[in-house]
Amino acid sequence: MRAQIGAQLFQHRCRVYYEDTDAGGIVYYVNYLKFMERARTERLRSLGFAQSELVGENLLFVVHSAQARYLAPAKLDDELNISAEVMEVNRASLRFRQQVRRAADDVLLCEGQFLIACVRADSLKPRAIPEALREAFAVDPGLYPAGD
Template sequence: MSRFVLPLRVYYEDTDASGVVYHANYLRFFERARTEWLRALGLGQERLMRDLGIAFTVANLEIDFRAPARLDDALEIRTEVQQIRRASIIFEQSLFRTGEPTLLARARVRIGCVGSADFRPAPLPEPLEQAIARWRDAAEIQPNGIG
């Protein structure tokens, strides 16, 4: 299974009063990783909307919190595609402290592909399917960096 790994740092703004990552921020971290995955495929969200007329929406989300991430932790989010359907993708995403084996959180996310003008279900465009196939052959890709 191909994997995309995004490094991340926990900042003060991500935490609650006890210095632990606030639960809703895990969703932001996972979203950021999926967005950077698309960018690493060469198909950023803005390009998908502008050139291919599609956008993605979260259709289903399950999250399992295992251990807290804390202020200033270096983290990595591992993103894997579990299933591709005609108009959706199911991701398995896992959050770890960098260099440690302990799972902090895991999410299973189904995103739906929709037309960016009408938000009605739309099939995954061929360029995206081709990019995912190339990625799966590569086994792992890294983020492109900021910019």
Template sequence: MSEFRWPVRVYYEDTDAGGIVYYANYLKFFERARTEWLRQLGFNQELLRQQGILFVVREVNAKYKQPARLDDELQVSVAVEKMGKASFNIVQTVYRVSSEEEQTLVSGSVSIACIDDKGKPRIIPADILSAV
């Protein structure tokens, strides 16, 4: 699959006392984009949960390059780097988008595991694997 992008606007609640996005909030932006990516593929996380299919973060790595500020228009990308039987790795990037340019603010990698409702690893269903 190609890169998926989700728009995010920076609100006051996303910023710290200095008026820039608090570093941990970028992980929330990553999460929102992954949720919308799955939704765009046709998979609702609540329905998956009801079927005993959960995706959890195993590891995350983020490199902060430039700060985002209040009212910035951002885009958060999702691109699958590697698929396994019960896990996959995603590359995510937060961009500031303006009419003049696109600037990379944060780049990261996220390792996702598929588990059942008891917390045990499970194979990613074939329909999800084929959609990704």
């Protein structure tokens, strides 16, 4: 299933705090992954799906794989815009494309792609993404990738 093409890009805004930086006042590389995780969580929340409620439905989203490119540093007190665009919805996974940009000048600092698996909370075995969530991301609910 293709994600919402042409839909307004989701943005999550955050500020860089001292705890996010290294001794030089530069954001430590792994913290970009945390910023992007928060943006994905807020994207789900914006669609009406709180992760705490999904756990009650025996559903978790876990990172299957991550790819990141670091292009420029964020620094202490920078305000950041983090996008969370769903590129693909499969039976039991979501593929996100994400960017971290400095709000003041819109410079791209980091970009990545993440494959997020849907699993059962009790066994961590793959499970189908609920139809309501699939539809929230879909342009055409009848459009699925080959083999799904």
